[in-house]
Amino acid sequence: MNFIRRYNSLGLIAFMAFMFLVSCASYAAETSIKVTDVWSKATPNGAKTAVVYMTIENSGATADRLISVDTSLADKAQVHMMMMDGSSMEMRDMGENLSIPAQSKVELSPNGYHVMLMGLKQALTNGSHFNLSLHFAKAGTINVVSEVKPINYSVNQ
Numbered sequence: 579m580n581f582i583r584r585y586n587s588l589g590l591i592a593f594m595a596f597m598f599l600v601s602c603a604s605y606a607a608e609t610s611i612k613v614t615d616v617w618s619k620a621t622p623n624g625a626k627t628a629v630v631y632m633t634i635e636n637s638g639a640t641a642d643r644l645i646s647v648d649t650s651l652a653d654k655a656q657v658h659m660m661m662m663d664g665s666s667m668e669m670r671d672m673g674e675n676l677s678i679p680a681q682s683k684v685e686l687s688p689n690g691y692h693v694m695l696m697g698l699k700q701a702l703t704n705g706s707h708f709n710l711s712l713h714f715a716k717a718g719t720i721n722v723v724s725e726v727k728p729i730n731y732s733v734n735q
Contacts, residue, residue: 622701626697
């Protein structure tokens with residue numbers, strides 16, 4: 579009888595230890611990526627595209643990748659990169675290849691990386707907010723809120 583109680587107690591302790599480790603691993607993955615300063619500019623009525631900027635910081639020991647972005651505000655969201663091709667500026671879809679190196683920050687800013695929203699379902703109005711879901715290869719999904727700034731907003735303001 580004592581053997582059965584001891585066996586059940588050990589099973590319970592092992593289960594509790596396992597659950598603790600799972601919760602710690604989940605917490606660690608969630609906290610290694612931090613997304614801040616999420617913003618977009620207001621758009622004129624009828625606009626079909628908008629751009630979202632942010633800072634993504636990886637405090638983890640290994641690199642991660644931003645693999646996709648979703649929002650109910652647009653039909654499609656893609657990570658793009660602005661780059662010079664000769665004398666003209668081009669936008670390139672990054673696909674699933676925006677690397678967030680370990681112990682570093684990646685800025686999504688004008689004339690660089692950004693999230694392009696295509697097929698806007700409504701205009702972005704100054705002072706409003708909207709939700710985005712960022713999907714990372716390791717950290718999973720991180721939900722953020724974008725603040726909409728005036729249409730003539732400049733980063734240097």
